[in-house]
Amino acid sequence: MTNCMTRRTFATILAGATVSAALPLRYARAAEFTFKIGTNVPAAHPLNVHLSKAAEKVKTETSGRFELQLFPNNQLGADSDMLSQLRSGALECFLNSGVNVLSTLIPAAAISGVGFAFKGYPEVWNALDGKLGIHLRSQISKGGLVVLDKVWDNGFRMITNSSKPITKPEDLQGMKIRVPVSALWLSLFKALGAAPTGMNFAEVYTALQTKVVDGQENPPAIIAAAKLNEVQTYASVTNHMWDGWWFLMNRRAWGQVPPGLQETVSKIINESCVAQRADVAQKNIDLRKELAAAGMTFNEVDQAPFRAKLSGAGFYKEWRDKFGEDAWGLLEESVGKLA
Template sequence: MSISRRDVLRASAAATVLGGVGMPFVARAQSAEFVYKYANNLPDTHPLNVRAREMSAAIKAETQGRVDLQVFPNNQLGSDTDMLSQIRSGGVEFFTLSGLILATLVPAASINGIGFAFPDYDTVWKAMDGDLGAYVRGEITKANLVVMDKIWDNGFRQTTSSSRPINGPEDFKGFKIRVPVSPLWTSMFKAFDASPASINFSEVYSALQTRVVEGQENPLALISTAKLYEVQKYCSMTNHMWDGFWFLANRRAWERLPADLRTIVAKNINAAAVNERVDTAKLNANVREDLTAKGLIFNQPTVAPFRDKLRQAGFYAEWKGKYGEQAWELLEKSVGKLA
């Protein structure tokens, strides 16, 4: 490549104005062609946001600055229900949302949250990276959203309380528990004769602090990063649901990206999801000791009585009917017979 004397003089003049050697190259660099917002509801320190920032930097580097994916954690741009509306309208371009809340739009998306279905992570990933996950992604696509291939991990959910530990299904009777805005959660805890209240996550801490509800349920990593241990006394390791986050994109915004950029963005998002799974599993495995030191009292209930209670209450039969034979067959293919 030949450089003319005029080019050299132009670069030198720019360097003088900007006050530094090498600055003309910065000055001439174009701003990103695509500045997209990515919103989520998790604290800034959660593994999802740690990996999201890495992912954003990798996308910017690999697209040579053409795509700038800006991360907005901790409900900065609104509640889950607000963000679901915005991802559909294009107010935000990317959003991670629990399938159990996405079910208000895509009913099949909550199937991974069927109570006491998944015994361990091996079973989860076999299902969600396999036929069950593919089925759910197909249903999300029908709702005119773009969804990435890999679901991010939120973890197995545990039950916390300010009033009493949960040792068996009978302890849920009359228990005022916060649940996300999702029919499946409400249905399950009603089957246990509890009193579930649907509250967005951004309001959970204050609801517990003011005793609007006695307890809530979330993975240990989120109980830690959201400091829920400050307003709760007991943590029962119920492992009652596995929950994950689908990485969603507004279809119009996605299709504005040229094909080569879509490939780069999707590759980095899916790679970050796999890394975040490892981080979250480690954090959930190690955080119990830290939460104990902070004063949370742990107990380990037996799972079988909870599953029996759900079966007797008709919970599994009801949701099999709602999801349909195909979806339920794919679930039981991975977890075994439920109903």
């Protein structure tokens, strides 16, 4: 009897212990919704750092019902591949610049990248958190994609190359420079006299190393994360374009998520975006110092001659006609009249 009672008691204790131990592991079961996120920058970039934090918070605040799986650094393919996967449903989430391959599907999205339009962050956020952003998101939605409210920051872009500082438009004459696969980027650098080549980011380091191109243009956070300073000497602070990433989702996949869960997930992602913006702005300042200490030569640039060059080349008129008076008017509400 004693042995029997002992076994029963042990069984009871064991059962209780099993239940208690299971409680902290309530997320161990498969999530109801698992969304993959594709990005094109290295894992160390603030974009991916903050997306990882968002993924952790989403899992916690949805009690494990919703899981975000991050695939940085073109692990799922080049930008054009990921956009195709997003549209087909093979990929649920993709962060892409409005000026990059997204503009091949939604031409209006590229307006945020008009050359030398924004003078600083106040103008950027005034436009993209305001009327221009509302307009762009409506265009993206009409294109069949879901887009969240906040655009993630990539920063103001500068030109790097391995031969000389860029101080005036003439210094770009004939220079072979890599740009993202985008009509606006190609148009901008052609108007400045360079010889731009559209190329996915995954190919950039090798193209610079092998001298297929002389230079490229990116913000400091990407230059540092991709170690482009190993194959580039000069960094000219042109701030010729601001760039950021829209958080895009497959409409069919997102539509299967209950509204309450949608609200929680989108709120966390948008909050993480705001934190990422502050991080990127500070990091781009700090990284300039680190890159300079590592051997890169930086020079400040007067933007006025570059704007004059673009005006003379008809760049602003061409893109005003392409984007239309309504969108162009919303841009100029935030940045002032462009020539």
